[in-house]
Amino acid sequence: MIWLTWRQFRTAATAVFGGLAALAAILAVTGPRLADDYATGLADCTTQGGDCSMFVQRFFNENQSGFLAVTAVILVLPALIGLFWGAPLISRELETGTHRLVWNQSITRTRWLAVKLGLTGLAAMAATALCSLAVTWWSSTVDQVATENFPRLGSLVFDARGVVPIGYAAFAFALGVTVGMLVRRAQLAMAITLTVFVAVQIAMPTLVRPHLLPPTRATVEISHSVLDGLMRNPENDAVRLQAKAPKDGDWLLSSQTVDAAGKAVDDINVSLSSGACAPATVEQDRMATCFAEISRLGYRVQMTYHAANRFWPFQWIETGIYTTSAVALTGFCFWWTRRRLS
Amino acid sequence: MTAALQAQGLGRRYGKRWALSDCTLDIPAGHVVGLVGPNGAGKTTLLNLASGQLAPTTGTIRVLGGRPGSDRAQMGKVGFVAQDTPTYAGLTITEHLKLGAKLNPRWDDALARERIERLGLDPAQRAGKLSGGQRAQLALTLGIAKRPELLILDEPVAALDPLARREFMQGLLEATVEHELSVVLSSHLVSDLERTCDYLIVLVDSRVQVAGEVEELLATHHRLTGPQRDTGRLPADQQVISASHTDRQSTFIIRTEAPIHDPAWTVSQLSLEDLVLAYMNTTARTHHRPVLEAQR
Incomplete structure (x- = not known):
């Protein structure tokens, strides 16, 4: 056979x-x-x-x-x-x-x-x-x-x-x-x-x-490590956060921006044209000021992800x-x- | 001597349809058995049950004293050439023989090679390139070289032209004699079986209508022709297989062991074909005949 x-x-x-x-x-x-x-x-x-x-x-x-x-x-x-x-x-x-x-x-x-x-x-x-x-x-x-x-x-x-x-x-x-x-x-x-x-x-x-x-759930401050991009809506000047997992190689399943009250929001209410997050802040060190401002306003990002390990x-x-x-x-x-x- | 095939109340159902029902047979070894019946009568089902390809729904079947397909030894004793004589199109004849040698403990390689040579087949030829008749011969060679005690063939010649049919049957007969095989082969044509078989089973509508040695069947069946008469007025020992009436004349085909004395009848012999047709026609007309029970 x-x-x-x-x-x-x-x-x-x-x-x-x-x-x-x-x-x-x-x-x-x-x-x-x-x-x-x-x-x-x-x-x-x-x-x-x-x-x-x-x-x-x-x-x-x-x-x-x-x-x-x-x-x-x-x-x-x-x-x-x-x-x-x-x-x-x-x-x-x-x-x-x-x-x-x-x-x-x-x-x-x-x-x-x-x-x-x-x-x-x-x-x-x-x-x-x-x-x-x-x-x-x-x-x-x-x-x-x-x-x-x-x-x-x-x-x-x-x-x-x-x-x-x-x-x-x-x-x-x-x-x-x-x-x-x-x-x-x-x-x-x-x-x-x-x-x-x-x-x-x-x-x-x-x-x-x-x-x-079970995926890892974390609510973290908005910083460089979780930032994939910040997008501005030209119509109402609102800012939207595109998050990434804290470490390279982690597998992000979902992310949600929440405000100071812990409520899920789409937009971050911070101006990109003036103040801490004004356009001049593209350089790294001033970016930190922008993040500090966002954090001060109480915004956090909730995410679920699987660590690369x-x-x-x-x-x-x-x-x-x-x-x-x-x-x-x-x-x-x-x-x-x-x-x-x- | 053990019987070639014994069945007791054998039946097989597919869903709600009975392909074979209440089949009781006792075929002694050493015969060439023809299994005849119209298409869809249950011939393939019976043969598949005998070769162990199917399990019965009811009843029992024993082939050469063993349960079909139960183990390697039993499988070695029964050869089976399936309908349409399937072969591997991509494999050469030599490879088919190698397949047989690898898969059968009693394989007779010399016999197989000799047979292929005698048929004039090129061993290097792929089976897909063979004609229908040659393919059937190859399948038969595989069946014979396995050295079974019983060889079962399911409509082996159905797809062949008349010449190939005759050659195939010839080859089968020679092998039967040479190797003392018992053979069961099915066909929907009596003419295929007439010269080959010495035992006949007629299967119609999933039921065995008659089974017995050909000589005995021919000796006990007669055609009676005479003046118009009712079926009920025939003697009790004459089983009516079929009856036809015109205004003035009646023709009966009867089965009886006793001699026929009534001078009103013209008695004539039946050919095997007449006999089979009589059983086939009767079933087609009426399903409930008292003769059915009396046959067994």
Whole structure:
């Protein structure tokens, strides 16, 4: 059965592993250089005066496309696995009737399914693990400088680093197999698998992940560390605050400006044309006066966020959820094969 | 000798529809059994039950003394060539044989290779490129080289042209004799089975109408033609399978063990096809016939 499974799987396997090998080779060549560039650049700017923010910004801009590309690869890989390895695995057999050829050799259905699922499923997880490892390693330097735009817990970076891609791949594969078994048509199964998987992948970071652990709630004074921008409405001169999480890499879920009475407000009632926050105050030190004035008026910002150091707890929890779902789907597949399939 | 197939009150339901109901059979080993009936009569269901692909809803079935599909040994004893003789389009003939060798403990590789050679097939050819007849032959080769004691074939020739049909049946017969196989094969055409089978089961509307050795069936069924007469006025030992009347004449197809003495009748022999058609037609007309019970 192992031979047959491999014989049926080898083309698809070669395509994916070949692609991954090529990717790994590219990353292996460019990765050390990237780390080198970063280390030298950082050293240079430190010796020249210590402010490295310009260099960091430039380094990120230069490598952003590569960063996004490798991230995209690892984001797409589980979907591809579900689509091209999972969905056709059983449905193709049912479609062409070949399951009845195999089932009538001296082999039980359970064993047939176990070998098919085991071999292909493990290959799916191994492929994703390798890809995630390579991508995580390669982008570790860029990730450090990307935290402002791409928090490590946010939907892009978190989904594409560490161990969660393995969970995604296992789930996508099991989902594809299950759907294929139920609809018995490879193409339809692929379409449904893709739709469901994409929906899950959107729902997870937006609806579920924020609640995996209780978020940190804090009411803090308005200062540089939580300020993403101050916006002025030209019509009524009102000022609106755009907050960010206190530390780079934290994942801000929500923020709300409150006034001295603790009431939620949209606008901060302070003039930008005169007084402490007048336009002349763009320089850093005078900005502090502006913040002091806002604080004196009693404005605070309430925010809920997840600290960046929750990256690994979140990774393990989410991997656990996806793997458990995959196991449940697999269990269903076995039950269905034994009881319902013919 | 254990029976090839024994069924007791066997039934299988799909949702609310009974695909097979109240099926009781006892087929001795060593026969080539034809299972005939119209499309949708339940032939595939019965064969799937026998090969262990389906579990019965009611009743029991034993094949070669064991429960179908219960374990590897049982599966090794029963070969099954599924409807439309499925094969892997992307795999070559050699790879199909390798598949058989890997998955069957009693696989006879020499037999398989020899058979492929005799059929004049190129072992390097992909199954997807084979003609329907060649594909059926490949599926049959897989079934035979597994060295089963009972080989079940579900409509193996339904998709084949007449020449390929004959070649397939020929090959099947040769293998049957050579390897002392019991065979059960289904068809909706009697002509496919006429020359091959020595045992016949007629399945109509999910029920077994008649089952028995062909010779015995032919010896006990007769066509009576004579002056118009009511069905009820025939002797009690003559089971009426079908009756047709014109103004002056009646034609009956009856089953009886006893000789027919009534001089009013012209008695003629039935062909196997006539016999099967008689059972099929009757069921189509009336569902509740007393003869149904009397047959068993």
